[in-house]
Amino acid sequence: MRFLETFFNGAVMAKYLPDLLSAIVTTLWLSAVILVLGLSLGLALACLRSLGRWYLTLPIVAFADIGRALPPLVVILIFYFGLPGLGISLSGPAVLILVLSGVLAAFAEEIFWAGLTAVPKGQWEAGRATGLSFARTLFEIALPQAIRLGIPPLVNRALAITKMTALGSVIGVKEILSVSSSAQSFSGSATPLTMAALAYLAIFLPAVLLSRLLERRYSWAV
Amino acid sequence: MTAPSPVHQRPMLEINRLEKRFGDTEVLKSIDLRVQPGELVFVIGPSGSGKSTMLRCCNRLEEPSAGTILLDGEHVTDCRGAALDRMRLKIGMVFQGFHLYPHKSVLDNVMLAQLRALKRPKAEAKARAMEMLSHVGLAHKADAMPSELSGGQQQRVAIARALALDPKVMLFDEPTSALDPELVGSVLKVMRQLRDEGMTMLVVSHEMGFAREAADRVVFMDGGVVVEAGPPEAIFGNPQSDRLKSFLARVSKAEE
Ligand SMILES: Nc1ncnc2c1ncn2[C@@H]1O[C@H](COP(=O)(O)OP(=O)(O)O)[C@@H](O)[C@H]1O
Ligand SMILES: [Mg+2]
Numbered sequence: 001m002r003f004l005e006t007f008f009n010g011a012v013m014a015k016y017l018p019d020l021l022s023a024i025v026t027t028l029w030l031s032a033v034i035l036v037l038g039l040s041l042g043l044a045l046a047c048l049r050s051l052g053r054w055y056l057t058l059p060i061v062a063f064a065d066i067g068r069a070l071p072p073l074v075v076i077l078i079f080y081f082g083l084p085g086l087g088i089s090l091s092g093p094a095v096l097i098l099v100l101s102g103v104l105a106a107f108a109e110e111i112f113w114a115g116l117t118a119v120p121k122g123q124w125e126a127g128r129a130t131g132l133s134f135a136r137t138l139f140e141i142a143l144p145q146a147i148r149l150g151i152p153p154l155v156n157r158a159l160a161i162t163k164m165t166a167l168g169s170v171i172g173v174k175e176i177l178s179v180s181s182s183a184q185s186f187s188g189s190a191t192p193l194t195m196a197a198l199a200y201l202a203i204f205l206p207a208v209l210l211s212r213l214l215e216r217r218y219s220w221a222v
Numbered sequence: 223m224t225a226p227s228p229v230h231q232r233p234m235l236e237i238n239r240l241e242k243r244f245g246d247t248e249v250l251k252s253i254d255l256r257v258q259p260g261e262l263v264f265v266i267g268p269s270g271s272g273k274s275t276m277l278r279c280c281n282r283l284e285e286p287s288a289g290t291i292l293l294d295g296e297h298v299t300d301c302r303g304a305a306l307d308r309m310r311l312k313i314g315m316v317f318q319g320f321h322l323y324p325h326k327s328v329l330d331n332v333m334l335a336q337l338r339a340l341k342r343p344k345a346e347a348k349a350r351a352m353e354m355l356s357h358v359g360l361a362h363k364a365d366a367m368p369s370e371l372s373g374g375q376q377q378r379v380a381i382a383r384a385l386a387l388d389p390k391v392m393l394f395d396e397p398t399s400a401l402d403p404e405l406v407g408s409v410l411k412v413m414r415q416l417r418d419e420g421m422t423m424l425v426v427s428h429e430m431g432f433a434r435e436a437a438d439r440v441v442f443m444d445g446g447v448v449v450e451a452g453p454p455e456a457i458f459g460n461p462q463s464d465r466l467k468s469f470l471a472r473v474s475k476a477e478e
Contacts, residue, residue: 120319120321123323125283125317126317126321126322126380126383128283129281129283129313129384130310130339130383131307131308131310131311131340131387132307132335132338132339133307136339141323141334144325145325
């Protein structure tokens, strides 16, 4: 009984449900924007790197290494509390999107790049020898194979980083964790946190299942 | 087919004083070679003698260090960018390792460059692809993925992929070396058929039997130079240089 009252208190649930629902919407759209921006930036960077020009490769590698090395929370705090000192003040959601999509882009670039380097040289030669341009060969032949190789690590990384939208709670973004933890302190009940956990499951479990489908769709015997 | 008359015809493929260095190593040392229209020229030679490098210079997969390549009188060596891509459409190449695109069906493999490089309309590209696939005996595999085919079938698809672009010359780099012995015949049969239809072909291969019966001329390369060239009867029946003699002795010993 004690357990149910602590974690599944009906009255508390009813009270905070509307707030939580709008927090779910916030988490969802933040995640979507971060995914789209992060993955497309990562893909674009890997494509630029494939041109093999040092003045492109150098900054891209630096970006990818720094982006992967820094803890996202540190960067979020610097952007949110430090940048206003330079006269640039960004809203909480803007900082969250900027930092997390940047971090995702850093990882995604490395994953796409690893995939590109794993595509056999003969694939490029077959494409170029049949008169396809570098860009055509990249987009039609090399990238589809690189993406297929990259899908499992990419899905894991994308999930890990979208879950970090919870870091928005330290800079006042009204996403699931911040709404439920403030509800928890107001109500003195752990129930809002249970609701948060359920909400995260509701969002990310289907995402995990969807990713399994995706992995199967993109796999072909070699 | 009558023997080509070199005096009156412009060569389809002309390699002039071709040189290639990788760093300090001189891999090709002034190669001269002409392939007449409809001719099948066979290139033999020990491993590392520069045969692949010479072929790959012909379509500039490898950049020549010096010399010129002409296709039907047009400079291949002067082409840059899009002009080079257009030139490559006229030079079909078949690799030892097939290099089919694993993520595309057989039909899409044969259609891709037709659509994206030759800019053929889709219906026409598909018709041409099916025509070429039936030509190599694989129309029934159009919807298969490359991984579902045997090596011999994959190589025939690769040949169809090159042929679908209506090339003026076909380059073959050891097309049967990666195949199980029982699959070699199916690929040689297709090459034989191509020759009989009048395709100009430059073939690097160790299939000496095929060279004897199908080649118009055999070129023996060693150490980056053409050591000897002539009709198959002369090259195999009456070799002049010691290098060719010992090469042929080694090959026939290996075949026993
Ligand atoms: N990309 C390369 N870089 C350096 N050396 C190479 C490269 N490609 C080929 N070579 C060298 O050139 C020589 C000729 O190679 P290749 O043309 O493949 O000979 P073949 O096809 O007759 O066996 C070999 O010694 C090989 O090691
Ligand atoms: Mg070779």
